[in-house]
Amino acid sequence: MGSVTVTAAEALVVQSRVDLPPEVVAVDLAGPPARTLLTPAAAARPTGRMERISHRAEDGTTWHSWLCLPADELAEPLPVLVWCHGGSLLSWIDWSWRWNPWPFVAEGHAVLMPDPPLSMGYGQETVERGWGRWSSEVASVAAEQVRAALRRPDLDARRVAAMGGSFGGYLALALATRLPEIRLVASHAGWSDFAAVARASDLHWHWLREYGPVEESEAYRRESLALDGIDPGVTVLLSHGCADQHVPVGEARAMYRALDTRKVDARLMLLPDEGHSIERAANVTAWYDWVRAACAEVLAA
Numbered sequence: 001m002g003s004v005t006v007t008a009a010e011a012l013v014v015q016s017r018v019d020l021p022p023e024v025v026a027v028d029l030a031g032p033p034a035r036t037l038l039t040p041a042a043a044a045r046p047t048g049r050m051e052r053i054s055h056r057a058e059d060g061t062t063w064h065s066w067l068c069l070p071a072d073e074l075a076e077p078l079p080v081l082v083w084c085h086g087g088s089l090l091s092w093i094d095w096s097w098r099w100n101p102w103p104f105v106a107e108g109h110a111v112l113m114p115d116p117p118l119s120m121g122y123g124q125e126t127v128e129r130g131w132g133r134w135s136s137e138v139a140s141v142a143a144e145q146v147r148a149a150l151r152r153p154d155l156d157a158r159r160v161a162a163m164g165g166s167f168g169g170y171l172a173l174a175l176a177t178r179l180p181e182i183r184l185v186a187s188h189a190g191w192s193d194f195a196a197v198a199r200a201s202d203l204h205w206h207w208l209r210e211y212g213p214v215e216e217s218e219a220y221r222r223e224s225l226a227l228d229g230i231d232p233g234v235t236v237l238l239s240h241g242c243a244d245q246h247v248p249v250g251e252a253r254a255m256y257r258a259l260d261t262r263k264v265d266a267r268l269m270l271l272p273d274e275g276h277s278i279e280r281a282a283n284v285t286a287w288y289d290w291v292r293a294a295c296a297e298v299l300a301a
Helices: 102-106 124-130 134-149 167-178 194-200 204-211 219-223 249-261 281-298
Strands: 002-006 010-017 020-028 035-038 049-056 062-069 078-084 110-115 155-165 182-188 235-241 265-271
Touching: 049 134, 062 102, 062 134, 078 134, 078 167, 102 110, 102 281, 110 134, 124 134, 134 155, 134 167, 134 219, 155 167, 155 281, 167 182, 182 281, 194 204, 194 219, 194 249, 204 219, 235 249, 235 281, 249 265, 265 281
Parallel strands: 078 110, 078 155, 155 182, 182 235, 235 265
Antiparallel strands: 002 010, 010 020, 020 035, 049 062, 062 110
8 A cells, every 4th residue: 555646757655565564665657666765664574474365255255364474384373363454444455553463473473354344445345245234244254254264274263362443343342252262352442332332423424324313223233242142251351542432432331341240351441541542652552561461361372
């Protein structure tokens, strides 16, 4: 992915990929190969490897994921972190400082990054497949993608976590209701009650556009998550910024109480000085330390 500046003789492109930190490249319009001009984040270039994997569903559709792995093949299968992108109209296409798989890969995890329905870059049919059907279609297809990947002999289906922020936080929870392999969930600014979020969100217009009026559309109830589908043996990390205007922080409190009542190992991190995203460096560090510690605890061999 990149942004482009064009002159009469060349184009200057800022490009990045999931496995490539942002860099500036000059492309001579006459046709010679591109020249790299500036690599300010070269030290962050990962040492792992990345594979493009596909899952062909029973209905004939094909769905794609990225799989990030250590550089060297290991003798034992790797614990798996399933990362769900936010959006929902996004895809795993470029480098991210906030959701970067490579520190986890360096610690011996495989990171699976699926692009289910609603993901961009796969055509209008992919968007329409998931439009207004985030649980019945998006989560169902994502679960199929994960199941297919877990058949690989280099991945340990006994040690699986699902993680994400915003829509990705919701989807991580949704996967935990569908996949008994999942032992850990880390959901930042996620939700389960669609109507509750739609009523309070400053993105109310988006919910109206996709799901219709809250009091009239049955889709809110149909697509909401039943958290009792999460096994009590699963550890659930819920984090939320108290100033979040997209997803009300009360949703995190409500999910925590619902899970805790069922004796699920639910843990809640509230961030008083954050909005929808975690932006302050100290808070990002604290969040990652919290998640990494849970991975070490729950996904231990």
